[in-house]
Amino acid sequence: MKRSSSIETSSRLVSRRTSRRSSGRDSSCSRGNPPQHVDRRPAPQPPFRRCRRARRRVLFARLYDVRDPDARAVALAKLLGLDDVLDKRLGAFSRGMRQKVAIARALVHDPPVLLLDEPATALDPEMAQTLRAFIVSLRARHRAILLTTHDLDEAQRIADRVVVLFRGRVARIGGTQELRSGGRPSFRVSFAGGADAALAALAPLALGATVLPPENGLSTVRFETDDPANINPRALRALLDANVRVITVAAEERTLEDAYMAILAEARG
Numbered sequence: 532m533k534r535s536s537s538i539e540t541s542s543r544l545v546s547r548r549t550s551r552r553s554s555g556r557d558s559s560c561s562r563g564n565p566p567q568h569v570d571r572r573p574a575p576q577p578p579f580r581r582c583r584r585a586r587r588r589v590l591f592a593r594l595y596d597v598r599d600p601d602a603r604a605v606a607l608a609k610l611l612g613l614d615d616v617l618d619k620r621l622g623a624f625s626r627g628m629r630q631k632v633a634i635a636r637a638l639v640h641d642p643p644v645l646l647l648d649e650p651a652t653a654l655d656p657e658m659a660q661t662l663r664a665f666i667v668s669l670r671a672r673h674r675a676i677l678l679t680t681h682d683l684d685e686a687q688r689i690a691d692r693v694v695v696l697f698r699g700r701v702a703r704i705g706g707t708q709e710l711r712s713g714g715r716p717s718f719r720v721s722f723a724g725g726a727d728a729a730l731a732a733l734a735p736l737a738l739g740a741t742v743l744p745p746e747n748g749l750s751t752v753r754f755e756t757d758d759p760a761n762i763n764p765r766a767l768r769a770l771l772d773a774n775v776r777v778i779t780v781a782a783e784e785r786t787l788e789d790a791y792m793a794i795l796a797e798a799r800g
Contacts, residue, residue, distance in 0.1 A: 643674055
């Protein structure tokens, strides 16, 4: 991902021909010779907006000798919310709809290797969620998926492994959970009342506790420790002895964005 897990390719993995219409035929939809085992989701290209029917542009099923291409077209159109626009010209499509078309074309022959470049760009939240669920289902069917994205939340939801790039070089490679679990363990204590008493109670433990903005009417302090099994019970006892009305003590879960920022800070030296 360009910010998170970034894998870039300069080659065009699906061959296409684009030309002007001739003899009344829409030759911008003419047959190419794409590889059968891999596909990528490119950005929609303007020449294909001349296609007479979205179905031709959506799936290109016949390029891959897909069995029963019409049925495959309808199935993917329903999945991506395009079933009511199959006979419309692409030139009338919004950017989000053209994005769906590009995704459908990449999926038409069910390739075992799929390269996705910012697949959720211009999609509404509901369709982006549908697409994420579909990508996860492909992963469960043992498809290899390489995803380039700037959306770290999307990467966290989808990726098993992450490649972080910094200035064109690989800064870190690792499992998503592995990267998120790095760093010093931190904890949040939520309680009723002001934060002064809590800070005073925790001061003897030298935890460097800090006050966070209130949440749901409760005060919150945060601290870090390398020995939570020993420190956390002592911290809780100190708070209770100071009559702090503790509601919760919870471990903070580092997001992929937190991990990314830490990796960049380390890469910058």
